[in-house]
Amino acid sequence: MNIEDKLFQIRFNVDTIPHIKVDLKACDSCQEKWCLYVCPVQNYKLEEGKMSFAWQGCVECGACRIACEKGQVVEWNYPRGGYGVCFRYG
Amino acid sequence: MTEKFDAIVVGAGPAGTTAALVMARAGMKVALIERGAYPGAKNMFGGVFYYSEVLNQLIPEFWKEAPIERHIVRRVTTFMTPQASVSMDYENSNFGKPPYNGVTLLRSRFDRWYAQKAVDAGALLVPETVVDDVIRDGQRVIGIKARRDQGDLLADVVIAADGVNSLLAEKAGLKKSKELRRHSISVTAKEILSLPSETIEERFNCAADEGVAIDFLGACTQGIQGAAFIYTNKSSLSLGMATDLNSLREHHISIADLVESFKEHPSVKRLVKGATLKEYSGHLMPEGGYKMMPKLYGDGILVAGDAAAMVFYTGLSLEGVNFAIASGFYAGEAVKAAKAKSDFSAASLSHYQKLLEDSFVLKDLKSFRSASSMLANKRFYTVYPDFLCTMMENMFKVDGKPRKRMWGLMRQSMKGKISMMDLAKDGMQARKALL
Numbered sequence: 001m002n003i004e005d006k007l008f009q010i011r012f013n014v015d016t017i018p019h020i021k022v023d024l025k026a027c028d029s030c031q032e033k034w035c036l037y038v039c040p041v042q043n044y045k046l047e048e049g050k051m052s053f054a055w056q057g058c059v060e061c062g063a064c065r066i067a068c069e070k071g072q073v074v075e076w077n078y079p080r081g082g083y084g085v086c087f088r089y090g
Numbered sequence: 091m092t093e094k095f096d097a098i099v100v101g102a103g104p105a106g107t108t109a110a111l112v113m114a115r116a117g118m119k120v121a122l123i124e125r126g127a128y129p130g131a132k133n134m135f136g137g138v139f140y141y142s143e144v145l146n147q148l149i150p151e152f153w154k155e156a157p158i159e160r161h162i163v164r165r166v167t168t169f170m171t172p173q174a175s176v177s178m179d180y181e182n183s184n185f186g187k188p189p190y191n192g193v194t195l196l197r198s199r200f201d202r203w204y205a206q207k208a209v210d211a212g213a214l215l216v217p218e219t220v221v222d223d224v225i226r227d228g229q230r231v232i233g234i235k236a237r238r239d240q241g242d243l244l245a246d247v248v249i250a251a252d253g254v255n256s257l258l259a260e261k262a263g264l265k266k267s268k269e270l271r272r273h274s275i276s277v278t279a280k281e282i283l284s285l286p287s288e289t290i291e292e293r294f295n296c297a298a299d300e301g302v303a304i305d306f307l308g309a310c311t312q313g314i315q316g317a318a319f320i321y322t323n324k325s326s327l328s329l330g331m332a333t334d335l336n337s338l339r340e341h342h343i344s345i346a347d348l349v350e351s352f353k354e355h356p357s358v359k360r361l362v363k364g365a366t367l368k369e370y371s372g373h374l375m376p377e378g379g380y381k382m383m384p385k386l387y388g389d390g391i392l393v394a395g396d397a398a399a400m401v402f403y404t405g406l407s408l409e410g411v412n413f414a415i416a417s418g419f420y421a422g423e424a425v426k427a428a429k430a431k432s433d434f435s436a437a438s439l440s441h442y443q444k445l446l447e448d449s450f451v452l453k454d455l456k457s458f459r460s461a462s463s464m465l466a467n468k469r470f471y472t473v474y475p476d477f478l479c480t481m482m483e484n485m486f487k488v489d490g491k492p493r494k495r496m497w498g499l500m501r502q503s504m505k506g507k508i509s510m511m512d513l514a515k516d517g518m519q520a521r522k523a524l525l
Contacts, residue, residue: 003346006281006370013127034339040279040372042346059372060132062255063277066270066374067335077257080237082127082218089282089326089369090134090197 003042007057010041015083018055020064021075027051030070038063059085095121097425098234098245099213100221100258102129102205104411105395105418106251111148112422114211118429121243122205122213123236125220125252130201132253134280134371135410137321137328138162138303139200140192142412144419149207151188157203159194159323160301161186164294167406168357169475170308175357176478186300194301194323195411196282223261224248224391230435231262231390246434247425248391251418254374256384256397264393265384273378274462276316277338279349280330280372283365287325293361294322305408308475310352314341315471318352320361326368327361329353332375332408334466345372375410377403380459386446387424387439394421402454404461404524405470413451420445464523469516473507480507 027033027044028051035044041059045052065076078084097113099106102124110122126132145152163186168177185191209215216236225233225242233244250258254275259265287298294302301322310318316333331349338345353362376382376399383399386392394400395414402409424442428434446452464470481503484494494502504513 001350001367006346006367009367009369010371032339037338037342037344038277038335040277040345041370042344061277061372061374063335063372063374065255065267066275067339077222078125078220081125081220084132085371086127086131087134087198087369087371090130090199090201090371 007041010057010059011086011088012056013083013086014056015079017080019060019077019079019084020053020055020058020073022053023074024051024053026070032069034067034069035064035073038067092233092242092244095119095243095245096429097121097247097249098123098243099249099251100234101251101253101395101397102208102215102217103133103201103251103253103395103414104204105397105414105421106249107201107205107208108144108148108415108418109249109251109394109422109425110208110213111211112419113425114208114213116426117212118426120208120213121216121245122208123216123219123221123234124205126217128198128202128217129205129215130198133197133201134278134373135197136278136280136319136330136332136408137194137323138192139195139411140409141189142415144412144416146189148419153188153190153193157195157199159196160296160299161190162192162194162303162321163300164296164302166302166304168304168306169478170306170310170355170357171476171479172309173356174479174483176482186297192303194303194321194328196323221252221258224258229389231388234258246390247428247439249394249421249425250391250397251394251421252397254376254396256393259384259393259397262388262391264386264388264391270382271336273376273382274466275335275382276332276375276377277335277345278330278332278373278375279345279370280328281349281367282323282369283327283329283362284325284368285327285365289364290322290325290327296322306352306358307471308479310355311348311471312341312343312351313468313472314338314343314348315466315468320358327365329362332377376401377408378462379403380452380455381462383455387436387442389436390434390439392421392424392439392442394418400451400455402458403465404458405465413455416449416451417446420449420451458523460523464519467516467519469508469512477503477507
C-alpha cells in the first residue's frame with residue numbers, strides 16, 4: 001500500500017494557514033535531505049531534483065523539526081486549535 | 091478582565107489530565123487546555139498501557155470502566171532475519187486477572203474517557219485551543235497566551251503537559267529544541283489494521299478479552315536502531331515501528347517504507363492477512379528518558395509526561411503512559427502543597443522533583459539511564475538477531491552431514507559476525523545498562 005492510500009485513512013481538518021513553513025530553495029541545495037527519511041507520512045518529496053512539501057497531510061509529529069540540520073524548516077508550529085490531524089483510533 | 095485560575099494545565103493527555111483531576115478534586119479552579127478537537131485527537135502510542143497504581147488510587151478498579159481493548163497475557167520478543175525468526179514467548183495467566191499487568195488501548199477513546207474524569211471533578215476543559223506562549227511577570231510564569239481572541243489566561247501555576255515537542259517548556263526556558271537532536275529520539279509510524287475478533291483470537295492463540303504484545307528486532311528495521319511491534323486490540327491490530335531519528339538519517343531509509351516492508355516478512359504476513367487499514371499515524375518518542383529530561387520546574391511552572399521525556403525504555407520494556415500519569419499526579423500534589431503555602435516560586439515547586447525522586451518515576455529512569463547508550467549499539471539490531479537465527483538453523487537443520495557439539499555450533503554461528511572482543515564489550519555495556 002502506498003503512502004497516498006494510507007493518508008486517505010487519516011482524518012484531517014485542514015487549515016487554510018500552513019503551520020509549517022519550509023524554505024524549499026534552501027532544501028534544494030541541502031546535501032542531506034533527512035526529512036525524506038524521518039517524515040512518517042512522506043510529506044517531503046524529491047522529484048527531478050526539486051523538493052516539495054505538503055503540510056496538509058502532516059500528522060504533527062515534529063520529526064522534521066528535529067531532523068532538519070540546516071534549519072530550512074523555518075517555522076514549525078501546531079495548526080490552529082481544532083485543525084490538523086484528528087486521530088480516530090490513536 | 092483576564093480570567094484567573096489556580097492552575098492552567100496545557101495538554102489533556104495522561105499527564106495533564108491527571109494533574110487537572112488531582113487539583114480539581116482539591117477544590118482548585120483548574121483549566122485543562124487541549125489543542126485537539128477532543129482529548130486524544132492528537133495522541134498516539136504503540137498500544138500497551140502498563141498497570142498504573144496511581145490511576146488505581148485515583149479511580150479505583152479503573153479497568154472496569156476504562157475503554158480497554160485486551161488484557162496482555164503474552165509478551166513475545168522475536169529476533170528476525172529476512173527468512174527466519176527466533177522468539178522468546180512469555181505467558182502468564184495472572185496477567186489476565188485484575189489489576190491486569192498491561193492492556194491495549196486506543197488513545198482517542200482512553201484519553202477522552204479520562205479527561206471526562208477531570209471535568210467531572212470540576213476542571214474546565216478547553217478544547218480546540220493552542221497555547222503559544224507563557225505570560226511572565228519578571229522571571230515568574232503567571233499565565234498563558236492562547237491562539238484566539240482574548241486568549242490571555244492567568245494562573246498561579248502553569249503545568250506544561252503538551253507532549254514530546256513541548257513548545258511551551260521551550261518558551262519557558264526549561265528546554266532547548268536544538269539539544270533534542272543529540273539525544274535518543276524515535277519516530278513511530280503505526281497502522282490500525284482491522285480484523286474480526288475471532289480471527290485475532292485464533293491467529294494469536296488467545297482467549298476473548300486477552301491479547302498478545304509482540305516486539306520484533308532485527309531484519310525488520312534493516313540495520314536501523316529500532317523495533318517493530320504488533321499488539322492485539324479487540325478487533326484490530328496496532329502494527330508499527332519505532333526507529334531512532336539519527337539512525338534513519340545515517341541509513342537513508344524512510345520509516346514509512348520500513349513499515350510497509352515489515353508487513354511482507356513471512357512471519358508477519360500471515361498475521362496481518364486480510365486485514366484492512368483503518369488509520370495510519372506518526373509520533374515522536376523521547377526514549378532518551380533520564381538523559382534528555384528538561385528542567386522540571388521554574389517559577390510558576392512545572393513540566394510533566396512526554397514533555398519532560400518521562401519514557402522508560404530498556405530494550406525489553408517500553409512504558410510511557412504509566413509514567414506520565416504518575417508525573418501528572420506528583421505535579422498536582424506539588425501545586426496543592428504550593429497553594430497551601432501561597433508560594434509558587436521555583437523553590438516551592440521543587441517539591442515536584444522531590445516527589446518524583448522518591449517514587450518509581452525518577453528511580454526507574456535513573457536506574458536504567460545507561461540503557462539508551464546500550465540501545466544505540468548497532469549490533470543489537472544486526473548481528474545478534476542474525477546470530478540467534480543462524481544458531482537455531484545450525485542446530486535444527488538436517489542435511490546428512492556430521493553435527494558439531496554445542497560450543498562448535500556457537501563458534502560456527504558467530505563466525506564472520508561477532509568477534510569475542512565485541513561480545514565481551516557488549517556484555518560489559520549490557521551489564522552497565524541493565525544488571
